[in-house]
Amino acid sequence: EIVLTQSPGTLSLSPGERATLSCRASQSVSSSYLAWYQQKPGQAPRLLIYGASRATVIPDRFSGSGSGTDFTLTISRLEPEDFAVYYCQQYGNSPYTFGQGTKLEIK
Amino acid sequence: QVQLVQSGAEVKKPGASVKVSCKASGYPFTSYYMHWVRQAPGQGLEWMSLINPTAGSTSYAQKFQGRVTVTRDTSTSTVYMELSSLTSEDTAVYYCARSTDWRFYFDYWGQGTLVTVSS
Numbered sequence: 001e002i003v004l005t006q007s008p009g010t011l012s013l014s015p016g017e018r019a020t021l022s023c024r025a026s027q028s029v030s031s032s033y034l035a036w037y038q039q040k041p042g043q044a045p046r047l048l049i050y051g052a053s054r055a056t057v058i059p060d061r062f063s064g065s066g067s068g069t070d071f072t073l074t075i076s077r078l079e080p081e082d083f084a085v086y087y088c089q090q091y092g093n094s095p096y097t098f099g100q101g102t103k104l105e106i107k
Numbered sequence: 108q109v110q111l112v113q114s115g116a117e118v119k120k121p122g123a124s125v126k127v128s129c130k131a132s133g134y135p136f137t138s139y140y141m142h143w144v145r146q147a148p149g150q151g152l153e154w155m156s157l158i159n160p161t162a163g164s165t166s167y168a169q170k171f172q173g174r175v176t177v178t179r180d181t182s183t184s185t186v187y188m189e190l191s192s193l194t195s196e197d198t199a200v201y202y203c204a205r206s207t208d209w210r211f212y213f214d215y216w217g218q219g220t221l222v223t224v225s226s
Contacts, residue, residue: 035212037152044202044216045152055214087152091211095168096142098152 002027002090006099012107019075021102023088028068030092036064036073037087039101045087049073080106109133111203111217118223124191127220129203136184137161140206142213143177143188145199155201157211158186193224 003026013019023034032052037045047055049064061076075082083106088099114128129141143155156167158177165177176189186203201220204213 033210033212037213044204044219045213046216047212047214050210050212050214089152089154089212091206094166095170096154096211098154100151 001095002029002093002097004088004090004097004099006086006088006102008102009100010103010105012105013078014107015078015080017078019073019078019082019104021073021075021086021104023066023071023073023099025069025071025090029071029090032067032071033090033092034064034066034071035089035091036062037089038082038084039087040084048086050091075104078104109205109215111205111215113201113203113217113220116221116223118225119193121194121224121226123193123224124189125193125222126187126189127201127203127222129186129188129217131184131186131205134205136181138208140208140211141177141179141186142204142206142211143175144202144204144213146202146219147196147199150199156188157206159208160186190222193222195224197222198224 005024007022036049039045063074065072085101085103087101110132112130117125119125137160142157156177158165160179179186203217205215
């Protein structure tokens with residue numbers, strides 16, 4: 001089973017700042033099959049990024065990068081609605097595991 | 108528009124079983140796989156299973172093997188997830204989520220079903 005470790009656990013930033021979230025895998029993720037999701041309290045997760053592509057209607061301030069075992073989600077300029085919990089997920093090997101999440105909070 | 112609508116909250120006693128449904132609409136039901144993902148209170152996301160709606164074939168995370176059964180009804184575009192031998196550790200929100208048939212990221216999610224296991 002591929003274990004995904006996200007860091008930091010909590011990130012405190014202000015609107016307008018740049019956010020960099022990390023996801024490290026315990027072994028190489030096949031074909032860079034890594035996705036990122038955003039989850040707000042009481043809501044289902046929302047797909048942001050799969051591979052190097054943005055999901056439908058996701059603003060271009062969100063971008064994903066990385067390969068092998070190290071992946072990054074970057075939010076170029078934080079908007080108030082971006083403060084949430086973010087999860088990475090690998091879909092290269094079953095079981096299709098998630099990271100433990102990074103909480104992005106307003107500073 | 109794509110919608111995944113799940114059944115309502117359930118309260119079960121330890122040892123019982125629960126069956127959650129997920130009704131899909133707005134897309135060709137057999138063209139996409141369906142998965143089940145759960146989230147315990149205040150915790151992260153955990154993938155449980157998938158079903159190929161065309162063939163009815165399934166795959167389960169080893170942790171749930173023997174305890175979870177996923178089925179589908181193509182006539183109603185509905186997927187079902189049954190979890191047996193419930194314990195308090197199964198208290199969670201259960202989500203259905205759609206993926207393509209070969210890349211298993213989840214582009215649409217149901218609203219979630221809270222299953223509470225309590226004596």
